[in-house]
Amino acid sequence: MYTYSDLPKYPPVLFVRLADLIRRSLIRMSRRFTHPSVEMMEHLQNLWLIGSISAVNELGIADILRAGPQNIEELASLTGTHEDPLYRVMRMLSSQGIFRETGDRIFSNTPVSSSMREKELKYFIQHTLNSMQFRIFGALMHSLKTGRRASELFVETNVFAHIGSSVELNELYNRAMTNTSRMQVAAILSAFSFSKFRIVVDVGGGQGFFLSALLSKYPGMRGILFDLPNVVGNPEKLPSDFGGRLKVEAGSFLETIPSGGDLYTLKNILHGWTDNDCLTILGNIRKVIGGQGRIMIIEAVVEGRNTPSWGKMSDIFMMAGPDGKERTREEFRILLEKSGFSIERIKKTVAPLSLIIAAPK
Numbered sequence: 001m002y003t004y005s006d007l008p009k010y011p012p013v014l015f016v017r018l019a020d021l022i023r024r025s026l027i028r029m030s031r032r033f034t035h036p037s038v039e040m041m042e043h044l045q046n047l048w049l050i051g052s053i054s055a056v057n058e059l060g061i062a063d064i065l066r067a068g069p070q071n072i073e074e075l076a077s078l079t080g081t082h083e084d085p086l087y088r089v090m091r092m093l094s095s096q097g098i099f100r101e102t103g104d105r106i107f108s109n110t111p112v113s114s115s116m117r118e119k120e121l122k123y124f125i126q127h128t129l130n131s132m133q134f135r136i137f138g139a140l141m142h143s144l145k146t147g148r149r150a151s152e153l154f155v156e157t158n159v160f161a162h163i164g165s166s167v168e169l170n171e172l173y174n175r176a177m178t179n180t181s182r183m184q185v186a187a188i189l190s191a192f193s194f195s196k197f198r199i200v201v202d203v204g205g206g207q208g209f210f211l212s213a214l215l216s217k218y219p220g221m222r223g224i225l226f227d228l229p230n231v232v233g234n235p236e237k238l239p240s241d242f243g244g245r246l247k248v249e250a251g252s253f254l255e256t257i258p259s260g261g262d263l264y265t266l267k268n269i270l271h272g273w274t275d276n277d278c279l280t281i282l283g284n285i286r287k288v289i290g291g292q293g294r295i296m297i298i299e300a301v302v303e304g305r306n307t308p309s310w311g312k313m314s315d316i317f318m319m320a321g322p323d324g325k326e327r328t329r330e331e332f333r334i335l336l337e338k339s340g341f342s343i344e345r346i347k348k349t350v351a352p353l354s355l356i357i358a359a360p361k
């Protein structure tokens with residue numbers, strides 16, 4: 001388990017926004033010099049790119065290259081693959097800056113390939129690009145024609161029940177969430193002071209990464225980690241109990257929520273659910289929260305017309321897979337109002353996540 005001191009350090013939000021603005025202007029300018037059909041062909045190449053990323057990620061090549069550059073013969077032998085196809089995939093990925101060919105058929109990591117290591121994004125990449133996702137996205141038309149999730153063609157039950165039904169999927173999913181949490185939590189903790197909260201209930205808190213970072217940073221705080229039994233049922237997978245400050249409760253937020261918190265956090269939860277389910281979850285929090293309590297939704301807020309954003313991309317993932325959606329500020333406002341909350345403030349972070357803080361009405 002990582003600790004608060006392991007978290008990456010980020011520059012201030014304003015600086016990151018400015019850098020992003022410059023980067024996007026350069027992309028727009030480069031498009032002006034590109035024929036539209038060429039640009040479209042470049043988009044199509046993404047299928048080959050992500051197929052290759054998926055395979056190389058699964059082979060653990062970024063972790064192997066931590067020790068230093070390797071020639072392709074050695075890489076093929078260590079990963080049980082054929083030298084020629086592996087070389088061609090690595091050559092292509094190096095042409096995109098993902099690895100680097102430093103000598104004749106010798107490869108090394110770049111900062112981008114390093115992010116495929118186990119401690120970074122390996123499991124998130126594996127979860128996002130698993131073979132089921134390729135099938136779901138091959139069937140996206142089903143969502144457009146029926147208004148229902150494309151995943152229903154392959155998975156009958158709700159996605160979380162499906163994940164919980166297999167030890168391997170469950171393990172991979174939990175590791176994937178911890179992988180992204182590491183990046184996100186650093187951004188959240190640097191954007192907001194949680195010092196005035198005494199008891200934080202992390203609703204759907206996965207295996208406790210966010211909560212343990214909070215408890216490490218704020219020694220006077222107590223926390224309740226709440227998630228499904230298949231996620232929090234095995235104490236070996238969870239953080240220490242912080243000398244009794246961290247309690248774990250198993251259950252479903254569609255039925256009940258632990259009481260006693262003065263802050264209820266929902267990080268990457270509502271985007272996996274329909275509006276009706278969100279009203280149930282928020283309504284269950286409303287039943288137990290005190291008048292002085294606060295709720296904090298930590299999610300992407302979909303931005304205005306034509307603005308590129310992670311939220312608009314992830315929204316398609318949510319539509320096709322779990323039948324959820326990423327929401328605009330107005331959509332969050334309506335959901336919260338209907339559940340008896342009003343938005344107090346929305347704080348951006350350097351990650352594509354905002355903190356939406358609301359109080360009971």
Ligand SMILES: C[S@@+](CC[C@H](N)C(=O)[O-])C[C@H]1O[C@@H](n2cnc3c(N)ncnc32)[C@H](O)[C@@H]1O
Binds near residue numbers: 272
């Ligand atoms: C996208 S993950 C987010 C995990 C964590 N909050 C994070 O940001 O890394 C969604 C979480 O919701 C949990 N979850 C799904 N259905 C649930 C339910 N009915 N009751 C409680 N937790 C649930 C999942 O087990 C999973 O940990």
